[in-house]
Amino acid sequence: MKKGSDNTMKDIALELGLSSSTVSRALQDHPHISQETKIKVNEAANRLGYSYNAVAASLRNSKSNTIGLIIPRISRYYQSTVITAIQNKLHEHKYNLMICQSNESHELEKELVNALYASRVEGLIVSSTLNTTDFAHFDVFSRSNRPLVFFDRVPKNYPAHKIQGDDYHGANMATNHLLTQGCRNVAFIGGPLFCNLYRERYEGYADALKGYELSPGPNRTFFHDLTKESALQSCEALFSGKRDTWPDAVFCCNDTVALAVTTYAKNRGVEIPAQLKITGYSNDPLTEIIKPTITSVEQYPSEVGTQAAGMIMNLIQQKLKPGKNYISVTIAVDLVKRDSTDK
Incomplete structure:
Protein backbone atom coordinates (compact mmCIF):
# COMPACT_ATOMS: atom_id res chain seq x y z
CA MET A 1 0.00 0.00 0.00
CA LYS A 2 1.38 3.40 -0.97
CA LYS A 3 2.12 5.81 1.90
CA GLY A 4 0.78 9.37 1.73
CA SER A 5 -2.31 11.48 1.93
CA ASP A 6 -4.22 9.24 -0.50
CA ASN A 7 -4.56 6.64 2.22
CA THR A 8 -7.94 6.96 3.92
CA MET A 9 -9.73 5.58 6.92
CA LYS A 10 -10.98 2.81 4.62
CA ASP A 11 -7.37 1.71 4.07
CA ILE A 12 -6.78 1.57 7.83
CA ALA A 13 -10.07 -0.28 8.35
CA LEU A 14 -9.17 -2.80 5.64
CA GLU A 15 -5.73 -3.48 7.12
CA LEU A 16 -7.04 -3.93 10.67
CA GLY A 17 -10.29 -5.68 9.82
CA LEU A 18 -12.38 -2.92 11.39
CA SER A 19 -15.27 -0.83 10.16
CA SER A 20 -14.57 2.71 8.92
CA SER A 21 -16.83 4.09 11.64
CA THR A 22 -14.77 2.33 14.34
CA VAL A 23 -11.55 3.74 12.85
CA SER A 24 -13.09 7.22 12.76
CA ARG A 25 -14.16 7.05 16.41
CA ALA A 26 -10.77 5.69 17.45
CA LEU A 27 -8.99 8.60 15.74
CA GLN A 28 -11.29 10.99 17.60
CA ASP A 29 -10.44 9.29 20.93
CA HIS A 30 -14.09 8.32 21.42
CA PRO A 31 -14.73 6.97 24.96
CA HIS A 32 -16.65 3.94 23.65
CA ILE A 33 -13.60 2.64 21.78
CA SER A 34 -11.14 0.52 23.75
CA GLN A 35 -7.64 1.81 24.42
CA GLU A 36 -6.19 -1.24 22.65
CA THR A 37 -8.13 -0.46 19.46
CA LYS A 38 -7.15 3.23 19.62
CA ILE A 39 -3.46 2.29 19.84
CA LYS A 40 -3.73 -0.12 16.87
CA VAL A 41 -5.60 2.46 14.75
CA ASN A 42 -3.18 5.29 15.54
CA GLU A 43 -0.16 3.07 14.85
CA ALA A 44 -1.65 2.10 11.49
CA ALA A 45 -2.44 5.75 10.70
CA ASN A 46 1.16 6.74 11.43
CA ARG A 47 2.51 3.85 9.41
CA LEU A 48 0.34 4.74 6.42
CA GLY A 49 1.03 8.46 6.71
CA TYR A 50 -2.62 9.26 7.38
CA SER A 51 -3.54 12.47 9.23
CA TYR A 52 -7.02 12.87 10.66
CA ASN A 53 -8.62 16.00 9.19
CA ALA A 54 -10.78 17.48 11.95
CA VAL A 55 -12.01 20.31 9.71
CA ALA A 56 -13.23 17.95 7.01
CA ALA A 57 -14.90 15.80 9.64
CA SER A 58 -16.68 18.81 11.06
CA LEU A 59 -18.05 19.66 7.62
CA ARG A 60 -19.43 16.12 7.32
CA ASN A 61 -21.05 15.87 10.73
CA SER A 62 -21.66 19.57 11.56
CA LYS A 63 -19.49 19.23 14.67
CA ASP A 166 -19.86 39.82 42.82
CA ASP A 167 -18.44 43.21 41.89
CA TYR A 168 -20.74 45.28 44.09
CA HIS A 169 -19.85 43.26 47.17
CA GLY A 170 -16.14 43.26 46.33
CA ALA A 171 -16.01 47.06 46.06
CA ASN A 172 -18.23 47.57 49.09
CA MET A 173 -16.07 45.23 51.16
CA ALA A 174 -12.81 46.90 50.07
CA THR A 175 -14.12 50.42 50.71
CA ASN A 176 -15.53 49.45 54.11
CA HIS A 177 -12.13 48.04 55.02
CA LEU A 178 -10.55 51.42 54.23
CA LEU A 179 -13.20 53.22 56.28
CA THR A 180 -12.75 50.95 59.29
CA GLN A 181 -9.05 51.79 59.12
CA GLY A 182 -9.97 55.43 59.76
CA CYS A 183 -9.93 56.75 56.19
CA ARG A 184 -12.48 59.46 55.38
CA ASN A 185 -11.20 60.87 52.09
CA VAL A 186 -11.37 57.81 49.83
CA ALA A 187 -10.77 58.29 46.10
CA PHE A 188 -12.05 55.95 43.37
CA ILE A 189 -10.37 55.04 40.07
CA GLY A 190 -12.54 52.89 37.81
CA GLY A 191 -13.57 52.21 34.24
CA PRO A 192 -16.49 53.73 32.31
CA LEU A 193 -19.83 53.32 34.08
CA PHE A 194 -21.63 51.83 31.07
CA CYS A 195 -19.55 48.68 31.69
CA ASN A 196 -21.26 46.43 34.25
CA LEU A 197 -18.04 45.83 36.23
CA TYR A 198 -17.27 49.43 36.98
CA ARG A 199 -20.87 50.50 37.44
CA GLU A 200 -21.34 47.86 40.15
CA ARG A 201 -17.97 48.57 41.75
CA TYR A 202 -18.74 52.28 41.88
CA GLU A 203 -22.13 51.57 43.48
CA GLY A 204 -20.46 49.35 46.09
CA TYR A 205 -17.93 52.10 46.82
CA ALA A 206 -20.54 54.87 47.03
CA ASP A 207 -22.85 52.84 49.30
CA ALA A 208 -19.97 52.11 51.67
CA LEU A 209 -19.34 55.86 51.97
CA LYS A 210 -23.04 56.48 52.62
CA GLY A 211 -22.85 54.09 55.56
CA TYR A 212 -20.45 56.57 57.15
CA GLU A 213 -22.50 59.59 56.00
CA LEU A 214 -19.83 60.42 53.45
CA SER A 215 -19.91 61.06 49.72
CA PRO A 216 -17.16 61.24 47.10
CA GLY A 217 -15.41 64.60 47.37
CA PRO A 218 -14.61 66.88 44.42
CA ASN A 219 -12.06 65.43 42.00
CA ARG A 220 -12.12 62.13 43.86
CA THR A 221 -13.68 59.83 41.23
CA PHE A 222 -12.13 58.94 37.86
CA PHE A 223 -13.54 56.81 35.03
CA HIS A 224 -11.26 55.76 32.17
CA ASP A 225 -9.33 52.84 30.67
CA LEU A 226 -7.54 51.17 33.55
CA THR A 227 -4.02 51.42 32.19
CA LYS A 228 -0.85 52.54 33.96
CA GLU A 229 -0.75 55.73 31.88
CA SER A 230 -4.35 56.72 32.71
CA ALA A 231 -3.81 55.90 36.38
CA LEU A 232 -0.79 58.20 36.57
CA GLN A 233 -2.86 61.03 35.07
CA SER A 234 -5.48 60.47 37.78
CA CYS A 235 -2.71 60.56 40.39
CA GLU A 236 -1.53 63.92 39.09
CA ALA A 237 -5.04 65.27 39.65
CA LEU A 238 -5.40 63.65 43.08
CA PHE A 239 -2.10 64.94 44.41
CA SER A 240 -1.95 68.32 42.64
CA GLY A 241 -3.19 70.56 45.48
CA LYS A 242 -1.94 71.24 48.98
CA ARG A 243 -0.98 68.20 51.00
CA ASP A 244 -3.94 68.54 53.37
CA THR A 245 -6.28 68.08 50.38
CA TRP A 246 -4.74 64.79 49.28
CA PRO A 247 -6.80 61.58 49.69
CA ASP A 248 -6.01 59.26 52.57
CA ALA A 249 -7.05 56.19 50.55
CA VAL A 250 -7.59 55.09 46.94
CA PHE A 251 -9.85 52.25 45.85
CA CYS A 252 -8.56 51.03 42.48
CA CYS A 253 -10.77 48.92 40.21
CA ASN A 254 -7.88 46.78 39.02
CA ASP A 255 -4.38 45.92 40.17
CA THR A 256 -2.68 47.64 37.24
CA VAL A 257 -4.01 50.92 38.66
CA ALA A 258 -3.19 49.93 42.25
CA LEU A 259 0.42 49.22 41.28
CA ALA A 260 0.68 52.54 39.44
CA VAL A 261 -0.78 54.50 42.37
CA THR A 262 1.58 52.77 44.80
CA THR A 263 4.65 53.61 42.69
CA TYR A 264 3.49 57.21 42.19
CA ALA A 265 2.83 57.77 45.89
CA LYS A 266 6.21 56.33 46.89
CA ASN A 267 7.94 58.62 44.39
CA ARG A 268 6.11 61.59 45.95
CA GLY A 269 7.32 60.61 49.41
CA VAL A 270 3.86 59.52 50.61
CA GLU A 271 4.08 56.83 53.28
CA ILE A 272 1.97 53.73 52.67
CA PRO A 273 -0.15 52.85 54.64
CA ALA A 274 0.46 55.58 57.25
CA GLN A 275 -0.50 58.50 54.96
CA LEU A 276 -2.22 56.67 52.12
CA LYS A 277 -3.99 53.32 51.99
CA ILE A 278 -4.52 51.51 48.68
CA THR A 279 -6.71 48.62 47.59
CA GLY A 280 -6.70 46.93 44.21
CA TYR A 281 -8.97 44.44 42.48
CA SER A 282 -8.14 40.99 41.01
CA ASN A 283 -5.39 39.78 43.36
CA ASP A 284 -2.74 39.75 40.64
CA PRO A 285 0.40 37.90 41.87
CA LEU A 286 2.33 41.18 41.44
CA THR A 287 0.46 42.60 44.44
CA GLU A 288 2.43 40.20 46.63
CA ILE A 289 5.80 41.17 45.15
CA ILE A 290 5.75 44.96 45.36
CA LYS A 291 6.68 46.68 48.62
CA PRO A 292 4.45 47.36 50.38
CA THR A 293 2.28 44.44 49.33
CA ILE A 294 -1.16 45.53 48.11
CA THR A 295 -4.58 44.66 49.51
CA SER A 296 -6.78 43.36 46.70
CA VAL A 297 -10.09 41.63 45.94
CA GLU A 298 -9.77 37.97 44.96
CA GLN A 299 -12.09 37.18 42.02
CA TYR A 300 -11.31 33.46 41.66
Whole structure:
Protein backbone atom coordinates (compact mmCIF):
# COMPACT_ATOMS: atom_id res chain seq x y z
CA MET A 1 0.00 0.00 0.00
CA LYS A 2 1.38 3.40 -0.97
CA LYS A 3 2.12 5.81 1.90
CA GLY A 4 0.78 9.37 1.73
CA SER A 5 -2.31 11.48 1.93
CA ASP A 6 -4.22 9.24 -0.50
CA ASN A 7 -4.56 6.64 2.22
CA THR A 8 -7.94 6.96 3.92
CA MET A 9 -9.73 5.58 6.92
CA LYS A 10 -10.98 2.81 4.62
CA ASP A 11 -7.37 1.71 4.07
CA ILE A 12 -6.78 1.57 7.83
CA ALA A 13 -10.07 -0.28 8.35
CA LEU A 14 -9.17 -2.80 5.64
CA GLU A 15 -5.73 -3.48 7.12
CA LEU A 16 -7.04 -3.93 10.67
CA GLY A 17 -10.29 -5.68 9.82
CA LEU A 18 -12.38 -2.92 11.39
CA SER A 19 -15.27 -0.83 10.16
CA SER A 20 -14.57 2.71 8.92
CA SER A 21 -16.83 4.09 11.64
CA THR A 22 -14.77 2.33 14.34
CA VAL A 23 -11.55 3.74 12.85
CA SER A 24 -13.09 7.22 12.76
CA ARG A 25 -14.16 7.05 16.41
CA ALA A 26 -10.77 5.69 17.45
CA LEU A 27 -8.99 8.60 15.74
CA GLN A 28 -11.29 10.99 17.60
CA ASP A 29 -10.44 9.29 20.93
CA HIS A 30 -14.09 8.32 21.42
CA PRO A 31 -14.73 6.97 24.96
CA HIS A 32 -16.65 3.94 23.65
CA ILE A 33 -13.60 2.64 21.78
CA SER A 34 -11.14 0.52 23.75
CA GLN A 35 -7.64 1.81 24.42
CA GLU A 36 -6.19 -1.24 22.65
CA THR A 37 -8.13 -0.46 19.46
CA LYS A 38 -7.15 3.23 19.62
CA ILE A 39 -3.46 2.29 19.84
CA LYS A 40 -3.73 -0.12 16.87
CA VAL A 41 -5.60 2.46 14.75
CA ASN A 42 -3.18 5.29 15.54
CA GLU A 43 -0.16 3.07 14.85
CA ALA A 44 -1.65 2.10 11.49
CA ALA A 45 -2.44 5.75 10.70
CA ASN A 46 1.16 6.74 11.43
CA ARG A 47 2.51 3.85 9.41
CA LEU A 48 0.34 4.74 6.42
CA GLY A 49 1.03 8.46 6.71
CA TYR A 50 -2.62 9.26 7.38
CA SER A 51 -3.54 12.47 9.23
CA TYR A 52 -7.02 12.87 10.66
CA ASN A 53 -8.62 16.00 9.19
CA ALA A 54 -10.78 17.48 11.95
CA VAL A 55 -12.01 20.31 9.71
CA ALA A 56 -13.23 17.95 7.01
CA ALA A 57 -14.90 15.80 9.64
CA SER A 58 -16.68 18.81 11.06
CA LEU A 59 -18.05 19.66 7.62
CA ARG A 60 -19.43 16.12 7.32
CA ASN A 61 -21.05 15.87 10.73
CA SER A 62 -21.66 19.57 11.56
CA LYS A 63 -19.49 19.23 14.67
CA SER A 64 -16.18 21.08 14.99
CA ASN A 65 -15.49 20.15 18.62
CA THR A 66 -14.24 23.72 18.98
CA ILE A 67 -15.40 26.59 21.19
CA GLY A 68 -14.61 30.21 20.39
CA LEU A 69 -13.38 32.67 23.02
CA ILE A 70 -13.17 36.46 22.69
CA ILE A 71 -11.43 38.46 25.42
CA PRO A 72 -10.23 42.09 25.60
CA ARG A 73 -6.57 41.44 26.49
CA ILE A 74 -4.76 38.13 26.82
CA SER A 75 -1.91 39.72 28.79
CA ARG A 76 -3.95 40.51 31.92
CA TYR A 77 -3.58 38.07 34.83
CA TYR A 78 -7.34 37.64 35.28
CA GLN A 79 -8.00 36.86 31.60
CA SER A 80 -5.01 34.55 31.19
CA THR A 81 -6.07 32.56 34.26
CA VAL A 82 -9.64 32.28 32.94
CA ILE A 83 -8.30 31.05 29.59
CA THR A 84 -6.32 28.27 31.27
CA ALA A 85 -9.36 27.11 33.26
CA ILE A 86 -11.61 27.15 30.18
CA GLN A 87 -9.13 25.20 28.10
CA ASN A 88 -8.58 22.59 30.82
CA LYS A 89 -12.32 22.07 31.27
CA LEU A 90 -12.98 21.81 27.53
CA HIS A 91 -10.14 19.31 27.18
CA GLU A 92 -12.02 16.98 29.53
CA HIS A 93 -14.79 16.94 26.91
CA LYS A 94 -12.36 16.49 23.96
CA TYR A 95 -13.07 20.03 22.79
CA ASN A 96 -10.57 22.60 21.53
CA LEU A 97 -10.46 26.34 22.21
CA MET A 98 -10.02 29.05 19.57
CA ILE A 99 -8.84 32.24 21.33
CA CYS A 100 -9.30 35.75 19.91
CA GLN A 101 -8.33 39.13 21.38
CA SER A 102 -10.51 42.19 20.75
CA ASN A 103 -7.94 44.73 21.99
CA GLU A 104 -10.87 46.68 23.50
CA SER A 105 -12.09 47.45 19.96
CA HIS A 106 -15.83 47.15 19.38
CA GLU A 107 -15.32 46.95 15.60
CA LEU A 108 -12.73 44.19 15.92
CA GLU A 109 -15.03 42.34 18.31
CA LYS A 110 -17.75 42.34 15.64
CA GLU A 111 -15.31 40.99 13.05
CA LEU A 112 -14.18 38.24 15.42
CA VAL A 113 -17.76 37.14 16.14
CA ASN A 114 -18.41 36.72 12.42
CA ALA A 115 -15.06 34.98 11.85
CA LEU A 116 -15.67 32.48 14.64
CA TYR A 117 -19.20 31.83 13.41
CA ALA A 118 -17.87 31.17 9.90
CA SER A 119 -15.25 28.85 11.42
CA ARG A 120 -18.12 26.68 12.69
CA VAL A 121 -17.33 26.90 16.39
CA GLU A 122 -20.06 25.12 18.32
CA GLY A 123 -20.34 27.82 20.96
CA LEU A 124 -18.89 31.17 21.98
CA ILE A 125 -17.58 32.48 25.32
CA VAL A 126 -17.08 36.26 25.55
CA SER A 127 -15.82 39.01 27.80
CA SER A 128 -16.89 42.11 25.90
CA THR A 129 -14.89 45.28 25.27
CA LEU A 130 -15.17 48.36 27.45
CA ASN A 131 -16.88 50.12 24.55
CA THR A 132 -19.51 47.49 23.72
CA THR A 133 -22.98 48.89 24.38
CA ASP A 134 -24.71 47.36 21.33
CA PHE A 135 -24.58 43.56 21.39
CA ALA A 136 -26.57 42.92 18.20
CA HIS A 137 -23.58 41.36 16.43
CA PHE A 138 -23.91 38.35 18.76
CA ASP A 139 -27.39 37.61 17.37
CA VAL A 140 -25.85 35.35 14.71
CA PHE A 141 -25.14 32.78 17.44
CA SER A 142 -28.52 32.95 19.15
CA ARG A 143 -30.35 32.74 15.81
CA SER A 144 -28.49 29.54 14.93
CA ASN A 145 -29.00 28.04 18.41
CA ARG A 146 -25.27 27.94 19.09
CA PRO A 147 -24.66 28.53 22.81
CA LEU A 148 -23.36 31.95 23.85
CA VAL A 149 -21.96 32.61 27.34
CA PHE A 150 -20.68 35.96 28.61
CA PHE A 151 -18.31 36.26 31.57
CA ASP A 152 -16.87 39.12 33.62
CA ARG A 153 -17.96 41.99 31.34
CA VAL A 154 -21.53 41.00 30.64
CA PRO A 155 -24.43 42.84 28.96
CA LYS A 156 -27.07 44.40 31.17
CA ASN A 157 -30.09 44.06 28.89
CA TYR A 158 -28.99 41.68 26.12
CA PRO A 159 -30.53 38.20 26.69
CA ALA A 160 -27.67 35.80 27.36
CA HIS A 161 -26.17 33.31 29.80
CA LYS A 162 -23.73 35.02 32.19
CA ILE A 163 -20.91 34.22 34.62
CA GLN A 164 -19.75 37.18 36.69
CA GLY A 165 -18.09 38.09 39.94
CA ASP A 166 -19.86 39.82 42.82
CA ASP A 167 -18.44 43.21 41.89
CA TYR A 168 -20.74 45.28 44.09
CA HIS A 169 -19.85 43.26 47.17
CA GLY A 170 -16.14 43.26 46.33
CA ALA A 171 -16.01 47.06 46.06
CA ASN A 172 -18.23 47.57 49.09
CA MET A 173 -16.07 45.23 51.16
CA ALA A 174 -12.81 46.90 50.07
CA THR A 175 -14.12 50.42 50.71
CA ASN A 176 -15.53 49.45 54.11
CA HIS A 177 -12.13 48.04 55.02
CA LEU A 178 -10.55 51.42 54.23
CA LEU A 179 -13.20 53.22 56.28
CA THR A 180 -12.75 50.95 59.29
CA GLN A 181 -9.05 51.79 59.12
CA GLY A 182 -9.97 55.43 59.76
CA CYS A 183 -9.93 56.75 56.19
CA ARG A 184 -12.48 59.46 55.38
CA ASN A 185 -11.20 60.87 52.09
CA VAL A 186 -11.37 57.81 49.83
CA ALA A 187 -10.77 58.29 46.10
CA PHE A 188 -12.05 55.95 43.37
CA ILE A 189 -10.37 55.04 40.07
CA GLY A 190 -12.54 52.89 37.81
CA GLY A 191 -13.57 52.21 34.24
CA PRO A 192 -16.49 53.73 32.31
CA LEU A 193 -19.83 53.32 34.08
CA PHE A 194 -21.63 51.83 31.07
CA CYS A 195 -19.55 48.68 31.69
CA ASN A 196 -21.26 46.43 34.25
CA LEU A 197 -18.04 45.83 36.23
CA TYR A 198 -17.27 49.43 36.98
CA ARG A 199 -20.87 50.50 37.44
CA GLU A 200 -21.34 47.86 40.15
CA ARG A 201 -17.97 48.57 41.75
CA TYR A 202 -18.74 52.28 41.88
CA GLU A 203 -22.13 51.57 43.48
CA GLY A 204 -20.46 49.35 46.09
CA TYR A 205 -17.93 52.10 46.82
CA ALA A 206 -20.54 54.87 47.03
CA ASP A 207 -22.85 52.84 49.30
CA ALA A 208 -19.97 52.11 51.67
CA LEU A 209 -19.34 55.86 51.97
CA LYS A 210 -23.04 56.48 52.62
CA GLY A 211 -22.85 54.09 55.56
CA TYR A 212 -20.45 56.57 57.15
CA GLU A 213 -22.50 59.59 56.00
CA LEU A 214 -19.83 60.42 53.45
CA SER A 215 -19.91 61.06 49.72
CA PRO A 216 -17.16 61.24 47.10
CA GLY A 217 -15.41 64.60 47.37
CA PRO A 218 -14.61 66.88 44.42
CA ASN A 219 -12.06 65.43 42.00
CA ARG A 220 -12.12 62.13 43.86
CA THR A 221 -13.68 59.83 41.23
CA PHE A 222 -12.13 58.94 37.86
CA PHE A 223 -13.54 56.81 35.03
CA HIS A 224 -11.26 55.76 32.17
CA ASP A 225 -9.33 52.84 30.67
CA LEU A 226 -7.54 51.17 33.55
CA THR A 227 -4.02 51.42 32.19
CA LYS A 228 -0.85 52.54 33.96
CA GLU A 229 -0.75 55.73 31.88
CA SER A 230 -4.35 56.72 32.71
CA ALA A 231 -3.81 55.90 36.38
CA LEU A 232 -0.79 58.20 36.57
CA GLN A 233 -2.86 61.03 35.07
CA SER A 234 -5.48 60.47 37.78
CA CYS A 235 -2.71 60.56 40.39
CA GLU A 236 -1.53 63.92 39.09
CA ALA A 237 -5.04 65.27 39.65
CA LEU A 238 -5.40 63.65 43.08
CA PHE A 239 -2.10 64.94 44.41
CA SER A 240 -1.95 68.32 42.64
CA GLY A 241 -3.19 70.56 45.48
CA LYS A 242 -1.94 71.24 48.98
CA ARG A 243 -0.98 68.20 51.00
CA ASP A 244 -3.94 68.54 53.37
CA THR A 245 -6.28 68.08 50.38
CA TRP A 246 -4.74 64.79 49.28
CA PRO A 247 -6.80 61.58 49.69
CA ASP A 248 -6.01 59.26 52.57
CA ALA A 249 -7.05 56.19 50.55
CA VAL A 250 -7.59 55.09 46.94
CA PHE A 251 -9.85 52.25 45.85
CA CYS A 252 -8.56 51.03 42.48
CA CYS A 253 -10.77 48.92 40.21
CA ASN A 254 -7.88 46.78 39.02
CA ASP A 255 -4.38 45.92 40.17
CA THR A 256 -2.68 47.64 37.24
CA VAL A 257 -4.01 50.92 38.66
CA ALA A 258 -3.19 49.93 42.25
CA LEU A 259 0.42 49.22 41.28
CA ALA A 260 0.68 52.54 39.44
CA VAL A 261 -0.78 54.50 42.37
CA THR A 262 1.58 52.77 44.80
CA THR A 263 4.65 53.61 42.69
CA TYR A 264 3.49 57.21 42.19
CA ALA A 265 2.83 57.77 45.89
CA LYS A 266 6.21 56.33 46.89
CA ASN A 267 7.94 58.62 44.39
CA ARG A 268 6.11 61.59 45.95
CA GLY A 269 7.32 60.61 49.41
CA VAL A 270 3.86 59.52 50.61
CA GLU A 271 4.08 56.83 53.28
CA ILE A 272 1.97 53.73 52.67
CA PRO A 273 -0.15 52.85 54.64
CA ALA A 274 0.46 55.58 57.25
CA GLN A 275 -0.50 58.50 54.96
CA LEU A 276 -2.22 56.67 52.12
CA LYS A 277 -3.99 53.32 51.99
CA ILE A 278 -4.52 51.51 48.68
CA THR A 279 -6.71 48.62 47.59
CA GLY A 280 -6.70 46.93 44.21
CA TYR A 281 -8.97 44.44 42.48
CA SER A 282 -8.14 40.99 41.01
CA ASN A 283 -5.39 39.78 43.36
CA ASP A 284 -2.74 39.75 40.64
CA PRO A 285 0.40 37.90 41.87
CA LEU A 286 2.33 41.18 41.44
CA THR A 287 0.46 42.60 44.44
CA GLU A 288 2.43 40.20 46.63
CA ILE A 289 5.80 41.17 45.15
CA ILE A 290 5.75 44.96 45.36
CA LYS A 291 6.68 46.68 48.62
CA PRO A 292 4.45 47.36 50.38
CA THR A 293 2.28 44.44 49.33
CA ILE A 294 -1.16 45.53 48.11
CA THR A 295 -4.58 44.66 49.51
CA SER A 296 -6.78 43.36 46.70
CA VAL A 297 -10.09 41.63 45.94
CA GLU A 298 -9.77 37.97 44.96
CA GLN A 299 -12.09 37.18 42.02
CA TYR A 300 -11.31 33.46 41.66
CA PRO A 301 -10.75 33.55 37.87
CA SER A 302 -10.14 29.79 37.69
CA GLU A 303 -13.64 29.21 39.04
CA VAL A 304 -15.06 31.73 36.55
CA GLY A 305 -13.38 29.91 33.64
CA THR A 306 -14.44 26.48 34.85
CA GLN A 307 -18.04 27.62 35.28
CA ALA A 308 -18.11 29.27 31.83
CA ALA A 309 -16.72 26.19 30.08
CA GLY A 310 -18.97 23.86 32.07
CA MET A 311 -22.04 25.91 31.21
CA ILE A 312 -21.35 26.01 27.48
CA MET A 313 -20.68 22.25 27.37
CA ASN A 314 -23.89 21.55 29.28
CA LEU A 315 -25.77 23.71 26.78
CA ILE A 316 -24.17 21.93 23.80
CA GLN A 317 -24.92 18.52 25.30
CA GLN A 318 -28.42 19.70 26.26
CA LYS A 319 -27.87 18.88 29.91
CA LEU A 320 -29.10 22.43 30.54
CA LYS A 321 -32.43 23.36 28.95
CA PRO A 322 -33.18 26.86 30.24
CA GLY A 323 -36.04 27.41 27.80
CA LYS A 324 -36.87 31.09 27.55
CA ASN A 325 -34.88 31.90 30.67
CA TYR A 326 -31.17 32.62 30.79
CA ILE A 327 -28.77 31.35 33.41
CA SER A 328 -26.83 33.84 35.52
CA VAL A 329 -24.10 32.70 37.92
CA THR A 330 -22.39 35.00 40.42
CA ILE A 331 -18.96 33.99 41.73
CA ALA A 332 -18.22 35.08 45.32
CA VAL A 333 -15.22 37.30 46.02
CA ASP A 334 -12.94 37.82 49.03
CA LEU A 335 -10.74 40.63 50.30
CA VAL A 336 -7.06 39.74 50.71
CA LYS A 337 -5.62 42.20 53.25
CA ARG A 338 -1.98 43.19 52.91
CA ASP A 339 0.47 45.92 53.96
CA SER A 340 -0.99 48.72 51.82
CA THR A 341 -3.97 49.05 54.18
CA ASP A 342 -2.82 47.52 57.44
CA LYS A 343 -0.39 49.39 59.67
